Amino acid sequence: MIQDIAPHRLDNAFAVKEAKPEHFFFTFHKGKALLQKENEEREMLPRLSQLPGSFETWKEKAVYAFSVDEEPMFLILENDFQQEIPDDMEYTDLRELYQSRLRWAALAGVTAGHLNHWYREHRYCGCCGSSMGFSDRERAMICPDCGNIQYPRISPVIMAAVTSGERLLVTRYAGRAYKGLALIAGFVEIGESLESALKREVMEEVGLKVKHLRYFGSQPWGFSDSIISGFFAEMDGSQEILLDRDELSEAVWLSREEIPPQKNDISITAAMIEAFRTGTVK
Ligand SMILES: [Zn+2]
Structure with a gap:
């Protein structure tokens, strides 16, 4: 990664x-x-x-x-x-x-x-509008007038590799430059745990329930100011996919043999797909 x-x-x-x-x-x-x-x-x-x-x-x-x-x-x-x-x-x-x-x-x-x-x-204070300055004690911006302190913004994202036995649910994004295989992902909302965010995103994007979440790993992704937490999850109940066409152009179940080897060794998406394909994660 x-x-x-x-x-x-x-x-x-x-x-x-x-x-x-x-x-x-x-x-x-x-x-x-x-x-x-x-x-x-x-x-x-x-x-x-x-x-x-x-x-x-x-x-x-x-x-x-x-x-x-x-x-x-x-x-x-x-x-x-x-x-x-x-x-x-x-x-x-x-x-x-x-x-x-x-x-x-x-x-x-x-x-x-x-x-x-x-x-x-964060050049200006969101509370009083004054120019912010650098803290000399920690990575933060401080308002000299009202004391407002701002820390770097890192937005949590969950990524879900949903499995059903020997098959993995892979997707393709709608309306994005990246056309390769993807997994379900989304930003965590205020008030959610990583687990509840994952269950909500899977339901919103493909209409499936999931259970038995297992943590895979995480990845900083500065392109979107985020940190991505990847989990494997098992499908729970009906495997009928209800696709959110605003987000995804496709979602299909692929067996290990049907998944092409992932050349990209940068992204957590590829690392998770490859872990399933090679049987590192069952
Ligand atoms: Zn201020």
Whole structure:
């Protein structure tokens, strides 16, 4: 899955660190990350020293985000980066980054994108409208006027691999770019447990009851500011599917033999489908 970058390690413990010219940085525009164009060194992440103008100005703007293998990485917020981009850089879709061989850079990019999204939406206090500032004690934004504290927004999502004996319920999304096999998934609503959210989503999307929920694992998914919790669940009662056509274009039961091997090793969806196909999860 996307977080599996061993032997590398992403350390996102909060710290206040000073930027140096050789440090990597991220900045974003309309959801795309500023990366180096293809180069012989295959280095994709830009360094602060590559930015034009005075380094002192960039140092002021660079916010420490996290480290990968002791290498500190910084974020320059979108609103603080108003200028022409250097010729050897371009804004790139993050999905290209995670299709690259540099898996640690993909995780770093998606995590930085999640942080950027949160900072951008919390520049002003939702209570009194004042400008928010950075906390120097924890990853939070604080309002200097009314004391409102905002922590990073991480939305919980459940994913359900529904089984019936030797068959798995797989779906395809309606109206999304991703056309591969999917599993039932949805955001947890306020007041719900993960288990009740899962039962509600399965009922809403395919009209089935489920029982015997078994936790599979979780995955951070910064593209949608979320954390996905994956469960296997057994169908309970009628297997007649009532498809929610707004959400899904298809939902079918596939036997282990009918499921194609999953090439994608980034997503929890593929990990769960593959676990069923290979019999790792019965
Ligand atoms: Zn306030």
